[in-house]
Amino acid sequence: MTEIAISGVSKSFSLGKGEIQALADIEITFPSGSFTALIGPSGCGKSTLLRLIADVFPPTTGSIRVGDHGPDAARLSHEIGFVFQDPTLLPWRNVVENVRLPAEVAKIAPRRDPAALTTLVGLAGFEEARPSQLSGGMQQRVAIARALALDPKVLLMDEPFGALDEITRQRMNMELLRIWKESGATAVLVTHSISEAVFMADTVVVLSANPGRVSEVISVDLPRPRRLDLMRDARFNSYENKVREALFGDDMKVPA
Amino acid sequence: MTPAGTLRSIAPPAAVMVALLALMEIAKAAGWLPITVPAPSQVVAVIPAQWDNLVYHAGGTLRSALLGYFAAACAALALASLALSREGAERPILSLGVLIDCVPLIALAPIFVIWIGQGSALYITIAGISSFFPLLLGTVQGFKATDRSTRELFHVMAANRWQRLRLLAVPSSLPYLFAAMKVAAPLALLGTLIAEWMGAERGLGAMILYALFSFNVPVVWLTIVTICGLSAGAYGLIALLEARIVNWGPKGVSGHG
Numbered sequence A: 001m002t003e004i005a006i007s008g009v010s011k012s013f014s015l016g017k018g019e020i021q022a023l024a025d026i027e028i029t030f031p032s033g034s035f036t037a038l039i040g041p042s043g044c045g046k047s048t049l050l051r052l053i054a055d056v057f058p059p060t061t062g063s064i065r066v067g068d069h070g071p072d073a074a075r076l077s078h079e080i081g082f083v084f085q086d087p088t089l090l091p092w093r094n095v096v097e098n099v100r101l102p103a104e105v106a107k108i109a110p111r112r113d114p115a116a117l118t119t120l121v122g123l124a125g126f127e128e129a130r131p132s133q134l135s136g137g138m139q140q141r142v143a144i145a146r147a148l149a150l151d152p153k154v155l156l157m158d159e160p161f162g163a164l165d166e167i168t169r170q171r172m173n174m175e176l177l178r179i180w181k182e183s184g185a186t187a188v189l190v191t192h193s194i195s196e197a198v199f200m201a202d203t204v205v206v207l208s209a210n211p212g213r214v215s216e217v218i219s220v221d222l223p224r225p226r227r228l229d230l231m232r233d234a235r236f237n238s239y240e241n242k243v244r245e246a247l248f249g250d251d252m253k254v255p256a
Numbered sequence B: 001m002t003p004a005g006t007l008r009s010i011a012p013p014a015a016v017m018v019a020l021l022a023l024m025e026i027a028k029a030a031g032w033l034p035i036t037v038p039a040p041s042q043v044v045a046v047i048p049a050q051w052d053n054l055v056y057h058a059g060g061t062l063r064s065a066l067l068g069y070f071a072a073a074c075a076a077l078a079l080a081s082l083a084l085s086r087e088g089a090e091r092p093i094l095s096l097g098v099l100i101d102c103v104p105l106i107a108l109a110p111i112f113v114i115w116i117g118q119g120s121a122l123y124i125t126i127a128g129i130s131s132f133f134p135l136l137l138g139t140v141q142g143f144k145a146t147d148r149s150t151r152e153l154f155h156v157m158a159a160n161r162w163q164r165l166r167l168l169a170v171p172s173s174l175p176y177l178f179a180a181m182k183v184a185a186p187l188a189l190l191g192t193l194i195a196e197w198m199g200a201e202r203g204l205g206a207m208i209l210y211a212l213f214s215f216n217v218p219v220v221w222l223t224i225v226t227i228c229g230l231s232a233g234a235y236g237l238i239a240l241l242e243a244r245i246v247n248w249g250p251k252g253v254s255g256h257g
């Protein structure tokens, strides 16, 4: 059971002489095994929130729990898988070697077989390929396989498919849902896309900027496994509209 | 590279060289070249008699250049580590490097003669100084060559300092290190040569001076060709090593989709 609980969290960065508040008064609970999407305008602190959960830096105020302990303990016991916006593969390692990296660093046997993971993300036959020989979408799949190598209890993804075209992205999202379901991890996905957020998540957390705050939490009560034809469903569209409303508010009525 | 590929990349410059040499030979025979420029065949003709001499002097130069180069690499490594481990240390250290690089060695060499006298210590010092800056710059750039997300990845994976160095920082820096090493190797040889002109008894710099004083034009040219050969050889050797080790191609080469 790995629930992520964030309470009273704010985060400020010092910027030259001044300070910039990236996040304020964040209260969110991500239930164990749930899939949550974070959506909001650029600079509202989505990446900062993921980095706080992954213990890249500590919050300025407030507390974060990952399962039974703090983010630092979760990170040190390799319970966190992180997929960055860019693939961040090591170009001198081939696909399987990249997937094996977390286990190598942790000095433990991979909790999932790297070759099997490579197959799971649809890259069977590319085990020996170098990242420079792969397309952007394939590289990002390697990054996902790597994030799963130690069977993390928490899977954090920061716009993992942001650089991909709509079609590839849709396909990758379907695969991601399948992988997530099978892994049982608590997943948090940062996205810019309203339909992606609704399609993927149990809960969509809408953030507003300056400083980043939670402006709305929308539960998406749609059946799983999700299928693409769900997007034609009226309920799907009404969830999209709710998210849109939360993002734009009164601006919705202002003419262009 | 395949043998055929190597041939294809070497053949054109080799052909140009051969053509140029043939042209020189003809020009000399026709009497178009001044007395200070010998025919290539004249230079080749002195090789048997000069061989032992050449090996002796080239050996001295190579030794000094190599030691100076090695010392410069160690200093660059130490200073680059210092530059990046202390906040605000990078600028002053790089400025020092630029300063050293800007002082003309030919002016500096006599001063060093006064300080440390003649002998291999002088040649090694000058060789080191002349190859230092590119090595420093390359090492600093190389150590900075990791991007923020990859460093964060290593943090999230709970990698220790040693793992970060071995698995990330060192491999990332290699392309920069090799680029610097290639540029610096001929500079070390050139520096040695300049130092030897201050009055060495052994070294290609000394050999060229002896030949000049006795107006032995083919031997002067033989020395020049040897120096070029050594420089190109050093460069080529490092390039070969680089092709062996840095075989992963530039980062971010891939397309999307």
Ligand SMILES: Nc1ncnc2c1ncn2[C@@H]1O[C@H](COP(=O)(O)OP(=O)(O)O)[C@@H](O)[C@H]1O
Pocket: A013, A014, A015, A020, A021, A022, A040, A041, A042, A043, A044, A045, A046, A047, A048, A049
């Ligand atoms: N390491 C940092 N140092 C200083 N400021 C930062 C840092 N990381 C993020 N910020 C600032 O915090 C705010 C939120 O950034 P970020 O979390 O990246 O937003 P998002 O991912 O939603 O686009 C931005 O104003 C950004 O400039």
Ligand SMILES: [Mg+2]
Pocket: A046, A047, A048, A158
């Ligand atoms: Mg971001």
